[in-house]
Amino acid sequence: MNRQELGAFLRSRRERLRPEDVGLPSGPRRRTPGLRREETAVLAHISTEYYVRLEQGRAPRPSGEVLAGIAGALRLTDAESDHLHVLAGTAPLRTRLHRRDVRPSILALLERLPQTAGIVMSAAFEVLAWNGLAAALMEDFADLDPRDRNLARRAFPGPVQRPDAPLYGVSDATEFRHHVVMELRATVARYPTDPAVTGLIDELCEASPDFVRLWERHDVRAAPALTKTFRHPVVGEITVDCDSLTLTDRDQHLVLYSAPAGSPDAEALALLNVLGADADEYRR
Incomplete structure (x- = not known):
């Protein structure tokens, strides 16, 4: 699990979304772009505290179900969802060195x-x-x-x-x-x-x-x-x-x-x- 990269990736995906993109009212003017952490947590059906710890790189490895909920909340594409699982360590890594020998x-x-x-x-x-x-x-x-x-x-x-x-x-x-x-x-x-x-x-x-x-x-x-x-x-x-x-x-x-x-x-x-x-x- 790459905690720092996972946190940075989650922040970047959260900040690109607008409340109206996920069916939420935009409300008063926001100081930072994108969804709030608590809004993302509600959409992903997890606690705000746990989601904040994920973005801060302090949380234990999330389960596949949690990652699926976050992927849905952040409207991730298939490629982004796969990347999320790789960062979280729930997808198998290939060999430590990429191959250069051609068949x-x-x-x-x-x-x-x-x-x-x-x-x-x-x-x-x-x-x-x-x-x-x-x-x-x-x-x-x-x-x-x-x-x-x-x-x-x-x-x-x-x-x-x-x-x-x-x-x-x-x-x-x-x-x-x-x-x-x-x-x-x-x-x-x-x-x-x-x-x-x-x-x-x-x-x-x-x-x-x-x-x-x-x-x-x-x-x-x-x-x-x-x-x-x-x-x-x-x-x-x-x-x-x-x-x-x-x-x-x-x-x-x-x-x-x-x-x-x-x-x-x-x-x-x-x-x-x-x-x-x-x-x-x-x-x-």
């Missing part, structure tokens, strides 16, 4: 995908594997140190991000940064003692005020990107379908970029496929 069958699949750029990402946004078209569309990750293949580091200012090609010119950079923060918050809840995860978050907090601002929002909702536009120095703008498939056994994601057959974007991908990783030379 051989997935590696083979990457190479067999026709006209599709594909990468495998770890739970901490490290690019673990990629095919030739992904190298042409994004960059040749083989030229980078493993530490520098991390898309979270590229998303926020730091030594890896090149000012001439931030995030490969993607159109949804702001949304992607928000997605990174949300996913990392869920990841550190699953791997609270993994130094690679905690060290990455500490590094980003120190390097980027924007990361800190997003981190303190405690958002954990899912934010899937269905399409993405890259601005490539050779083929110009190319809009692709973005599909992220969860590899549950290793807590990794297979991310695929493709375009409808016969479309100009598909033709641009085909050109990049011919050029191969040499297309990345134009970024330098």
Whole structure:
């Protein structure tokens, strides 16, 4: 049970709600935003004293029934409710270290995908594997140190991000940064003692005020990107379908970029496929 994170998460969810959101009168002007603690406790069918202790990080582990009541009171989404259970220690934690070894069958699949750029990402946004078209569309990750293949580091200012090609010119950079923060918050809840995860978050907090601002929002909702536009120095703008498939056994994601057959974007991908990783030379 991560008492401090649980308390901070509960406060952030309570403060975003208005009384009218949960069927309560707004009443006189309030000094602080959101619901009052006593209102939340009543809605969750628990004592105000116990709820206050939860937010202060002083309460014992709540039961599943108590967490369900709090989730309903705070109008949590499914993703937020799952995160609440993880913080409370009522959901099973995965291994202490997140996995970075990619299944051989997935590696083979990457190479067999026709006209599709594909990468495998770890739970901490490290690019673990990629095919030739992904190298042409994004960059040749083989030229980078493993530490520098991390898309979270590229998303926020730091030594890896090149000012001439931030995030490969993607159109949804702001949304992607928000997605990174949300996913990392869920990841550190699953791997609270993994130094690679905690060290990455500490590094980003120190390097980027924007990361800190997003981190303190405690958002954990899912934010899937269905399409993405890259601005490539050779083929110009190319809009692709973005599909992220969860590899549950290793807590990794297979991310695929493709375009409808016969479309100009598909033709641009085909050109990049011919050029191969040499297309990345134009970024330098």
